[in-house]
Structure formats: C-alpha cells, structure tokens
Amino acid sequence: MNKKTHLLISLGLALSCASALLINTHILNTKAIESGNYYVDFFNNYLRQDFTLSNGTTGKGNNIIYKTVQVNANSLVNKPEDPTRKNYDFLGWYLEEACENAWDFNADKVTKNTRLFAKWAYSTEQEDGEPIYTPPSTVLEESASSSYIIDSVMYFPITNNEVKLPRAALAKLAGNSDNVLPFMEYRVKSSKTISATYSDNKIIINCSGETREIAVKDDTISYTLSNSSYEDKAKKYEAKALEEENYHVMLAGSSSIEFWTSSKEDLDPIISYNHGIGGTTIEEWDECLNQRLVFPAKPKMVVYYVGINNVINSKESSTVIWNKLEAFLNHTHEALPNTQVQYIMMNRIPGFTSYFSVIDNVNSKVTEFQRNNSWLTLINPGTALLKKNGIPNVAYFRTDGLHLSLYGYVVWGGIVKKSIVEGLERL
Secondary structure, eight states: OOHHHHHHHHTTOOTTSOOOOEETTOOSOOSOOOTTEEEEEEEOOOOOOEEEOTTSOEEETTOOEEEEEEEETTEEOOOOOOOOOTTEEEEEEESSTTOOSBOOTTTOEEOSOEEEEEEEEEOSSOOOOSOOOOOOOOEEOTTSSSSEEEEEETTEEEETTEEEEOHHHHHHHHHTTTOOGGGEEEEEETTSOEEEEEETTEEEEEETTEEEEEEEEEOGGGGOOSSHHHHHHHHHHHHTGGGSOSSSEEEEESHHHHTOTTHHHHHTTSOEEEEEOTTOOHHHIIIIIIIIIIGGGOOSEEEEEOOHHHHHTSOOOHHHHHHHHHHHHHHHHHHOTTSEEEEEOOOOOTTOGGGHHHHHHHHHHHHHHHHTOTTEEEEOGGGGGBOTTSOBOGGGBOTTSSSBOHHHHHHHHHHHHHHHHHHHHHO
C-alpha cells in the first residue's frame, strides 16, 4: 500500500462517495426511502476525540461513511469488501460504535434503515499523521555576490531596509524574538551561518559576523476593515496568531468556511486553521484579509471560498466578479509562490435561483483559468448538492436557502477534505 493510500485510509476517506465528519446525532441516510427498500450505512468507526459544535451538537471526528447500500425489506445485505486501516486489523461489522453485537451477513435481515460499524484491533505502530512538509530551499549559490539574500518577511516586501507589517505578523515576531528566521523568506550560502532576532522594532540579522538591521513598522491601520463586525472577527483570529504554527493548511473565505465549525476535527490529523468570515467579498480578501490572516501563517496550502457575496450582496455581473477573482488568485500566487492554492467553486444555492447564471459563468471562467495555471487546484463540491435537474437539494441547506446544513457539510466538507488530502500528497 502506498503512502497516499495510507493517508486516505488514516483519515477514513471513502473514495466511492463524498465523505466527511459524521455528527453523532446525524440523520440516518436522509435519502427518501423507496417503497419496500431500506438503506444500510457502513461506518469506518474511527473514534477520535469527542467535540462539540457551536450549536451544542456533539460528534466524533472521522466517524464517517465507508459505504451505503440499498436493500429490499427483510432481505440479507451483502458484505462489502473489508475496509483497511494502517496499523489496525479489521474484525467485522457491528450494530453499535462500541462493537458489542456482530452483524451476521448469513442470517441477519434488514428490517429498517440500519447502521453498521467497523471494529478494529490495534496491531502495530501509530497511524500516519500529516505528511512531512519540506519548506523551500534556503541555499544560495556560492557564486552569488552576497552571502545571503532576504526576500521578504512573511511575504511582506522589504524596502530601504524597512518592512511594514499588520497586527498578526508583528505578534509572530514579538512572540519568537530569539529566532525570527522561520518568519522570513531568505537564502544563504552553505558556507555561511545566519541568525535573526527581533528587538525594539528591528530585525537584527547576523551572517558570519556581518550585521544588518531591518526596521519594522506597524502598518495595521492600512488593513482595517470598514465593516465593524468583520473587523472584530479578524481581530479575534489575529489574537490566535501565536497558536498557529507555520506551514500548515489555512481555510479562508466567507460563510461556508466560517460555518464549517468542525473543520479542525474533520481534517485531523492534518493541522488546519479556519479563518472564515461570513459576508466578506473577494476584494476584502485581496486587499486586506489575506495580508492579515493568511500571509503571517506562511501556509503550505490555502483553501479559499470567496465570491458568493459579490454575487448575492453586491449583485455584480459575472464579468466584474471574474475580474476581481482573477486578480485575487494571481495576487495570492505572486505573494505565496510556494504555497498550494485551492479554490472552492461557488455553489448554486436554493434561495437565490436568479443568480445561477452568474455563479455558473464565474465557475466556467475560473475553470478555463486553471487550465493554464497548474499552481491552482479547483474543488467543485457544489455539484454533489444538486438534484438531477440541476436544482439545489434543500436537504443540504438551512432554511435560509443560503447556508449549508449539518448534513450539507457532510457532503460539501467531505469533497473539500479529499482534495486537501490529495493536494498535500503532491507537496
């Protein structure tokens, strides 16, 4: 079994269907029951740490669907192919998560919608965690005229030995003042040694006895949002800057990201940070929030969902929206050349059918754009939320006709997760 398969299994990803976090109180297969038929859900039953969503619902990360089958009432269900899990032995299917009563595929008949849970026995070493990430090389060729080159600080340019930084970036420097090299984009000759510290609003660089100072200016005010609600949320994320390590996965964008409240547990063991702010537009991320909430974390991958508020709130045309989105994606890649960028294409939403053509046109344009820009990965989970006639299935949305329901996140979030996992394997 290769490394990619190991990671997919350790996350409990079911490749045959859209998989994601299952809430303990989840609806047992919300598909309409046809006359005389029942559904059997087989769960991977990877029991991780319990957690509680903001609405009070409890759940277990990675307890997700392995397979769903439809059977006739009072009939036997065929035993699916055994699931596999690195470092565990599969011991059969049971009627409860605690695996007390085994299901007999030769005798037990399906008399109602049924849940079956996999039983596992620990066998060897611990499961794989997040794939190891190797940051870009910092080696400078020996023929270079300088001993070292400092390109930027958390992707903010240095001009005349001065760098201007917003709040979270400043916090990163202050909280790691003894060694700020990890927060800089630099190259140095292998024959030289380099160090960088932070003190009195200055970065002090020492390279084999050669010293240089870079002045650091507080430029927080330049990135202040006019919407006070958005600004308050941005400040809360910035306050957690020191808790967020470099080189992990950043989720960023509007309400579909913000309301994915189980994202951290859902993506475990991948380390991710959710900086979603509902209502925000493409330009707010391009001109302000990227610099405040994404750049300082130096992410190895950033996953965006932006644009829908330009459609339904700003009521902009598809041409205007695409021009903004194209600029945003290009600006992001220019600032984060070594970061994998993934963009979640906009969903059709049931409460706003008049905007379908705008959404579809923008999605078409970003698809064409991606063909010539391999650094961008597109995720299109919205298609899984549609009925066969192309109309959104209201079962996946809240009553407002705009935001995803818990069950919607099972589908939408699962497809996003699969793309993230596959993307990390390519790094």
